[in-house]
Amino acid sequence: MILQTTDSTMAEAARRAPDLMGPTWICALDQTAARGRRGRPWVNPQGNFAASLVLRPEGLPAQAALRSFVAALALRDALAAVTGRPEALGLKWPNDVLLKGGKVAGILLESTGLGGRIDHLVIGIGVNLVAAPAATEVEPGAVAPVSLAAETGTTIAPEDFLNQLAPAYDRWERAFAADGFAPIRTAWLQGATRLGQTLIARTARDEITGTFTDVDSDGQLVLETAQGPRRIAAADIFF
Structure with a gap:
């Protein structure tokens, strides 16, 4: 309508x-x-x-x-x-x-x-x-x-x-x-921007910097960080 x-x-x-x-x-x-x-x-x-x-x-x-x-x-x-x-x-x-x-x-x-x-x-x-x-x-x-x-x-x-x-x-x-x-x-993922590049994810509690490697089967963003992979359910993303 x-x-x-x-x-x-x-x-x-x-x-x-x-x-x-x-x-x-x-x-x-x-x-x-x-x-x-x-x-x-x-x-x-x-x-x-x-x-x-x-x-x-x-x-x-x-x-x-x-x-x-x-x-x-x-x-x-x-x-x-x-x-x-x-x-x-x-x-x-x-x-x-x-x-x-x-x-x-x-x-x-x-x-x-x-x-x-x-x-x-x-x-x-x-x-x-x-x-x-x-x-x-x-x-x-x-x-x-x-x-x-x-x-x-x-x-x-x-x-x-x-x-x-x-x-x-x-x-x-x-x-x-x-x-x-x-x-x-x-x-x-085939159309994803900045795949393989560094992103900043700001959640309600912290800021995570890492390489954007994947989106998992639950739709979470996967970042490879200095502490290992992080799966992020909700965040604002900055390049």
Whole structure:
């Protein structure tokens, strides 16, 4: 569904989720209170893409969370289709898509449920189609944001981008359902940015520096550090 305006597609999805029986995309042309990971504000001028996909997945929360990789692959495919520039795209753990080394898209997952089971999973996606935040609006040291229009000259309406993204997501979701995380992990690693290079992972408690060697079968980042391999479930990543 396409909405002219809402506070955020994530909030809209949460309100509508109990009444939705099947996978549903909610796309808004304007958001008044967009947000990203950890409640951070998400700058979303009109013309950029903002949508949330509502799912009712089977399985445990950890399995559902692996759909951030599914969404990243779908985003990469959709961006490659509209630009014709697959070589310019990269995947940054845990949930960003890069264009010429700058952040062009982000992914946010939220879920509801009881007793260790998922009721609804919402996958929020934002893409800088026409404009990117200023460098002063992002965390110091973070990857600089870029827009599709400025970097490639490609212009596309949010509704038309959804027409590329939705079938791309469906293809990868079907692969995930049929064969599990293994093929998703392999495909994601093939497009990963900075594999084999030094990264800094900042968690809620510490900062870890190491060589990015892998993403494991649980979706954790694997860094080779001076103390040995470290597996990281959640962190902000800096190059």
